[in-house]
């Protein structure tokens with residue numbers, strides 16, 4: 001069997017390793033934007049190879065596919081989906097795992113995703129306002145207080161401003177921050193995209209613990225993955241700018257230590273309903289992975305922050321050490337509409353901790369983190385029972401150099417998160433070295449009991465709130481009274497009045 | 498005493514100058530006679546100082562600020578250092594003339610992302626370099642606390658107490674362990690750990706929980722209010738007095754102790770005094786005896802009818818010279834006319850100097866070190882005088898899982914280690 005993976009990073013590396021274990025002994029080919037050493041190795045060891053191609057160019061990927069003639073194509077990242085790579089390949093008769101352009105709209109447009117949830121009354125939805133013009137958004141946000149300002153389009157983890165902790169005595173700072181965020185969304189992040197109607201999204205701010213609920217789907221049957229928790233802040237103590245995710249934890253089993261079974265089930269239900277709503281609106285089957293980037297909040301319990309039309313990175317790496325089923329068989333079954341007969345078996349005794357190692361400069365000044373040679377002692381990592389995934393690194397001759405984003409992901413497993421985190425910290429500190437002295441960093445706190453106990457505490461706090469709202473029948477509602485104007489359940493709208 | 502603060506922004510869209518000044522006001526109870534704030538500018542570090550936080554000026558657009566308040570000008574410890582080839586300024590929790598080199602070393606290593614190895618004891622400090630990097634390190638002895646907070650994706654806040662973090666708009670994330678530090682430089686933030694001989698044995702200064710911190714603070718994971726209520730409860734449990742009618746406390750540190758005591762003995766808590774001036778006045782922190790008396794008089798106008806003719810349990814958090822207790826007993830006896838007066842001190846008798854130089858007072862002026870219990874009761878004109886005993890302090894420290902330095906009480910270190 002021949003498989004073609006589209007994509008270039010650590011997520012694709014994790015997928016390749018899982019598929020390589022399949023009893024169908026696939027030959028793995030990769031259409032990658034650059035020479036990712038991890039992907040080339042899995043490909044070559046399986047008898048396939050890595051081919052350089054612009055992964056978000058449907059024509060370029062189609063050419064690779066025609067040359068390889070794979071039995072299955074797996075599309076990793078979102079940008080190729082937005083660009084219609086899956087559609088082009090399907091048009092040419094390939095069997096593809098990965099959302100088509102119209103289905104991927106649920107990730108590409110945050111406004112569309114929110115509207116979809118409202119139109120179909122899907123629980124876990126937030127109030128929002130979307131703007132085409134900077135002026136409108138600026139005017140609206142002048143007195144906005146506690147809101148989140150986002151680019152209206154998925155922009156690869158950039159430009160989101162969480163205006164939390166509003167204090168009236170700091171109103172000048174909040175107005176200023178809101179104004180500047182809107183301007184930088186418009187003139188920075190959103191400038192490179194011409195494919196959306198809206199520019200800025202202003203939404204209700206919520207607080208709680210984040211986690212990811214992923215489903216594999218063939219459009220009618222859905223296979224949930226174990227929950228995972230990503231860590232968006234760049235640095236220890238949950239401080240620092242937003243990143244694509246500095247590491248994730250999962251297990252033991254299907255839940256997380258701070259999420260209860262009922263909450264897991266509701267989260268899956270939310271994602272399932274979103275898939276159904278989406279299919280009914282775009283008139284197309286959803287084939288691939290879809291994830292709810294969730295937050296357990298006092299407002300709703302499970303709440304949707306955004307959707308991914310693909311597997312999360314690093315979250316998919318959490319599956320690597322525990323999956324017992326044949327992943328290739330599952331992805332292939334999903335791609336060809338035969339998922340109903342499949343089950344996902346995992347080792348339910350293991351906790352998994354994944355940590356990303358990135359060059360200094362990431363995430364705000366990636367150009368600084370680019371072009372630095374690094375070395376990885378994989379043998380030592382293996383001795384410690386961990387797997388090394390290659391992300392934003394490429395081979396330049398015999399040298400491995402950083403590309404500015406998360407370079408390496410380390411996947412460790414043990415009977416507890418604490419132990420897995422200890423291993424991951426050792427590997428990150430001892431086995432990944434910068435060769436030119438440019439600093440590399442990772443988060444030492446991910447997976448430690450010290451951090452986990454905070455999550456448990458926060459989850460308990462928000463759980464108390466949503467349970468009481470649930471009992472009162474006001475789940476999802478947040479009432480605002482503007483004397484003389486009225487009583488609103490939409491805090492965002494009320495602000496504009 | 499002192500209060501330390503450091504704020505660094507990760508984004509030019511999120512200036513922190515105003516936040517820093519508000520946060521510093523939430524630390525003013527830790528030191529009301531000297532305030533300093535420094536921020537990085539294009540031209541280097543700019544500092545502003547004065548007698549109070551209100552006298553400071555910090556550019557609202559500043560992206561990195563360190564600041565401190567001190568309870569007396571002699572506690573003030575602003576040290577110019579050089580770190581990583583840059584000028585820097587360190588604000589220390591207490592004067593440590595011998596520690597300058599060690600602090601310089603700690604800051605330089607932290608800026609390189611390395612764990613400093615240091616053999617001399619250093620105080621807790623916050624430092625700012627001229628290029629706007631911030632380093633905050635907790636003393637390796639663990640005496641003086643520091644907490645870390647985050648403001649969305651935009652800024653990091655480090656402060657002596659969690660309420661300062663909250664007042665800045667950020668949320669507390671964790672507290673620094675003894676010898677632990679954070680460095681926030683332009684493109685990187687990192688946790689560092691001071692290693693070396695100075696790391697041996699550590700405990701939090703008892704006074705942080707007993708007296709210094711705000712009730713709304715969480716210090717080293719310990720909710721201060723709950724800790725105080727528990728000690729108050731212990732006072733009541735141990736004393737077994739049946740003749741008391743009402744319980745009151747000296748504003749405002751003693752209030753949770755009084756509530757705890759009231760709950761232990763099942764007698765009502767009453768508001769006994771109303772302070773004037775609005776701000777929290779720390780009488781015991783005033784070095785000058787006249788200033789101390791002024792502070793006491795300002796905060797002690799009695800609610801006479803709540804206490805008149807009653808047998809009153811009066812609670813205070815600590816007793817240093819006894820000046821507060823003496824003044825209050827005079828007010829309650831002569832101006833209010835209480836029937837009986839029982840004084841409860843929510844800490845053990847203060848009998849020795851602080852070997853760490855955290856608290857500065859003269860052993861010769863400590864009431865408990867220089868007077869018998871009987872004389873003390875006669876001098877203070879109270880019917881009985883009670884202190885928290887060693888086992889109650891030990892119990893509280895164990896229950897809250899915090900190792901406490903109680904050397905000034907002649908006790909040593911009590912409570913759990915972590």
Ligand SMILES: Nc1ncnc2c1ncn2[C@@H]1O[C@H](COP(=O)(O)OP(=O)(O)O)[C@@H](O)[C@H]1O
Nearest residue numbers: 148155157158160162203204205206232305306
């Ligand atoms: N409504 C919200 N309330 C609170 N925090 C939010 C909200 N929306 C986003 N965030 C925070 O910002 C992060 C990034 O937002 P997200 O919508 O996921 O954008 P991105 O596409 O950049 O990942 C989230 O992981 C979450 O921590």
Ligand SMILES: [Mg+2]
Nearest residue numbers: 157293305306
């Ligand atoms: Mg996201």
